[in-house]
Amino acid sequence: MATQKYSGMSVLVNSHRLRFLVSLSILFTLGWVLLGVLEREAARAEQAGTRLMLNQIRSVLVVKGAEIRLKEGPEFINWAGKNPFEWFESELASYEGICPEGHPGPGKWCFRPLQTSDEGYKYDAADVKGRVIFQPRQPITIGERQGSRTTPLAWVVAVEFTDSNSNGRLDEADLQSGLMLQPVEMKNENERAENQ
Numbered sequence: 001m002a003t004q005k006y007s008g009m010s011v012l013v014n015s016h017r018l019r020f021l022v023s024l025s026i027l028f029t030l031g032w033v034l035l036g037v038l039e040r041e042a043a044r045a046e047q048a049g050t051r052l053m054l055n056q057i058r059s060v061l062v063v064k065g066a067e068i069r070l071k072e073g074p075e076f077i078n079w080a081g082k083n084p085f086e087w088f089e090s091e092l093a094s095y096e097g098i099c100p101e102g103h104p105g106p107g108k109w110c111f112r113p114l115q116t117s118d119e120g121y122k123y124d125a126a127d128v129k130g131r132v133i134f135q136p137r138q139p140i141t142i143g144e145r146q147g148s149r150t151t152p153l154a155w156v157v158a159v160e161f162t163d164s165n166s167n168g169r170l171d172e173a174d175l176q177s178g179l180m181l182q183p184v185e186m187k188n189e190n191e192r193a194e195n196q
Contacts, residue, residue, distance in 0.1 A: 043138035046107065050134060050142055053094065053109065054155075057132070058181055060087045061157065065178030076159045076176045081129030083111040084157055084181070099133055103152060106137040112154075131156050131184060145183060158182040 064087050068076060085095050096110045104110035113130035131154045139148040147153040160180040161170050170176070 039138070043140055046136055046138045047140040047142070049094075050136070050140060050153075053092075053134075054142070054181065056088075057084050057155075060084055061179040061181060063087075065160075069178070074176050076179055077170065079179055080157055080159050081114070081131075082157050083128065083130065084132065085109070085111060104133060104135045106135055106149060109134050132181070143183065152186060154184045154186055155181045156184050 061084060064079070064084075065076065068079060085092065085097075092109070094107065094109050096104045096108045099110035099112040110133050111130055112133050113128050133152050133154045134147065135149070135152045136147040137149065139146065141147075142153060145153060158180055159170055159176050160178045161174045161176045163169075163174060165171060165174075
């Protein structure tokens with residue numbers, strides 16, 4: 001039987017290969033963890049940005065509600081469904097205007113007017129009413145609603161009122177107190193929405 005001889009050089013080469021493989025696997029694992037953390041932080045940042053924009057819209061609605069009350073009295077029903085982005089004093093970078101083909105770009109906001117084919121459409125063409133839509137880049141949760149690249153989030157400007165008869169609808173006996181941003185559900189690809 002022939003004995004195989006080992007040289008010190010082959011042990012050294014194998015030792016370097018082993019160190020390289022161990023280092024490579026550690027770097028791969030760290031990279032994998034880092035990507036997960038970056039993705040999580042990106043979603044958290046987008047969620048915080050969305051909440052900030054919603055708070056800005058709500059602030060504009062409070063100011064607009066006070067302005068309407070001073071000029072026209074406590075009648076807000078004519079302002080329901082309007083585009084709140086028109087009431088900002090400056091143009092917002094993340095607002096695209098009227099929704100192109102129904103959806104804004106990822107991370108962008110738009111206003112989608114109701115179409116005559118939309119369920120519940122009851123306004124004439126001169127009275128532009130519709131929904132505020134946000135298309136998230138990352139999966140986010142706002143309140144109890146979840147949005148993602150395939151699931152945009154939508155809201156409508158609605159009348160805030162005291163529901164004196166507890167029927168959930170604005171009646172003549174109810175006191176109108178201002179404007180609010182109300183979430184609506186996206187029903188299908190045509191973006192028909194119905195109040196929750």
